[in-house]
Amino acid sequence: MASDELGADPQAPRRSSRISGQSKVETPALAKKPKKPSKPGKKRAAEEVDKDEMNKKAKANEDEAVKEDDDVADVLAPIDIGDILPSITLKNEQGEDIDTGSIAAEKGVVLFLVPKADTPGCTTQACGFRDIWQEFASLDYDIYGVSADSSAAQSKWQTKKQLPFPLISDPKRSLIGVLGAGDGNKTKRSHFVFEKGGKLLDKRMPVKPVDSPRLALEFIKGLS
Secondary structure (H helix, E strand, C coil), X not given: XXXXXXXCCCCCCCCCHHHHHCCCCCCCCCCXXXXXXXXXXXXXXXXXXXXXHHHHHHHHHHHHHHHHHXXXXXXXXXXXXXXXXXXXXXXXXXXXXXXXXXXCCXXXXXXXXXXXXXXXXXXXXXXXXXXXXHHHHXXXXXXXXXXXXXXXXXXXXXXXXXXXXXXXXXXXXXXXXXXXXXXXXXXXCEEEEECCCCEEEEEECCCCCCCHHHHHHHHHHHHC
């Protein structure tokens, strides 16, 4: 018996040389999934919110500054006797635009100013002009009432008291300020007489409600 057969187990399976000679096949590694972009942390999100709020506040401040500049640009120096009625676009009692610079282009004009529409003193003044309105018309003068009331409030007052002349709504008191009748958030009772062409001839401020129409008419009659 050969020496290499002495220790061999006759029952053990014989390993094929062909299998042992094959190369080992490696399993390819799985590709790694790309990482999802990380969400911004709470601190970063809070910073972005704060930045948005700062931008909004800056825009609001800028808009307010522009508005203030516009308001300042609208402010005109008060006029006096001999000055011309400036051009300011306002609304009448019907909500229609009215250019104050053109109302005296063809006729003389009387502007009477009241603190508040449809109050006792203001109604006395307005009805006084109403009652002698035709005398002003015969002298080639138009009448306009002016107050800081809305067009709607003026329209209601006009209908209620049958006022035959237009009413000018001046909520910002632009015209009222130009006439020198502005007093903070109040309007001084007064009246102003402009000749044809817009030159200021006479003003009464303050004036009593019952006296205003008569004094304005007497002044115009005295011109001739």
